[in-house]
Amino acid sequence: MFAEYAKSVWDGVVGQPRAVQQLTRSAAAPVHAYLFVGPAGSTKHEAARAFAALLLTGHDDPDARDARLALAGEHPDVREVERTGARISKDQVSEIIRNASMAPIEGSRKVMLLHEFHLLEADGAARLLKTIEEPPASAVFIVLADQVPPELVTVASRCVRIEFSTIPEATIRDVLIAEGATPAAAGQAAAAAAGNLTRARVLATDPGLMARREAFATVPQRLDGTGSNVVALCTELNALIDAAAAPLAARQEEEASALEARVAAVGERGSGRKQLEERHKRELRRHRVDELRSGLGVMAGAYRDALVQQRAARPDAAVHAVQRIHQALDALERNPNETLLLQALLLDLPTI
Known part of the structure; x- marks a missing residue:
């Protein structure tokens, strides 16, 4: 269908052979809308840019000018939309519709790439539906x-759905080793990343990973049922999470400095300052949620191990603890205050 090249636009898509096959076939005769569904870090973002490159160029050469720009998120006919608040509002959807109605700048096709639409508000979904349909x-x-x-069900029904799965741990480990991580660091990061390649790449260079996992794993043994104990544990865990954000903060500071240099050279207009600031906020928020999600998973594992090894003084309480932790994990999807969520959770957990 497409000529073979030494490299491919799909090279950044990991562990998703079925999705790549579906999209490669579809690019020959594309429809009006696609829905990529899968967990964070499953490389669906990379797949979206790769598919956009294929739609614009008609071939699989990542070094072609249009493909290179699309893969870097810089092509004028690939409009990427990131949410600007906690959720995607009807006002932001109105802006998406306006941009979609404008003619392509360079070619005959425009690709609208819409991120994190599981956070679409109901009234925004209703407004977007007609444009997706026509x-x-x-x-x-x-x-x-x-x-x-539920807010996305009707929009989803008007799209071709492409499923992305959690990336296997062994695949993530192999990718990290290929990218230069030591086998030991790659194994630890892959095990802690829960199928999220993006997070695994961060963890592979994180010297505090094992200390954080140990801190969460020992929480059930350090609980004593008092509020002061819970506050102390939450303070400790939050400090570890904040320390883990240091590499991300350093990279963001470099990006902010580069932006200031561009503004000094060519002016503020079109600098993308607001977009950069919003992206940095999202990245830090995602970091905290990922860290807390990983830590709570380790904590649930500690209770399960106590049950299996018959170390739990009250097995029913340990079962309840695992259930309660999973409820907290579900609650993270609703953008809660993480500290309050963690405090309420620890107050409700038994010691082992």
Whole structure:
């Protein structure tokens, strides 16, 4: 269908052979809208850019100018939309519709790449539906979502759905080793990342990973049922999470400095300052949620191990603890105050 090249636009997509096969076939005769569904770190973002490159160029050469720009998120005919608040509002959807109605800048096709649409508000979904059903002839929509909540069901029904799965631990380990991580660091990061390659790449260079996992794993043994104990544990765990953000903060500071240099050279207009600041906030928020999710998973494992090894003084309480931790994990999807969530959880957990 497409000529073979030494490299491919799909090289950044990991562990998703079925999705790549579906999209490669579809690129020959694309429809108006696609929905990429899968967990964070499953490389659906990379797949969206790769598919956009294929739609614009008609071939699989990542070094072609249009493909290179699309893969870097810089092509003028690939419009990437990130949420600007806690959720995607109807006002932001109105801006998406306006951009979709405009003619392509360079070619005959425009690709609208919409991120995190599992956070779409209901009234925004209603407004987007008509455009998804009857898009401009030149527009192709690629909608990305971690899951399909009720607000997205009707929009999803108008799209071709492409499923992305959690990446196997062994695959992540192999990728990290290929990228230069030691086998030991790659194994630890892959085990802690829960199928999220993006997070695994961060963890592979994180010297505090094992200390954080140990801190969460020992929480059930250090609980004593008092509020002061819970506050102390939450303070300790939050400090470890904040320390783990240091590499991310350093990278963000470099990006902010580079932006200031561009503004000094060519002016503020079109600098993308607001977009950069919003992205940095999202990244830090994602970091905290990922760290807390990983730590709570380790904590649940400690209770399960106590049950299996018959170390739990009250097995029913340990079972309840695992259930309660999973409820907290579900609650993280609703953007809670992480500290309050953690404090309420620890107050409700037994010691082992």
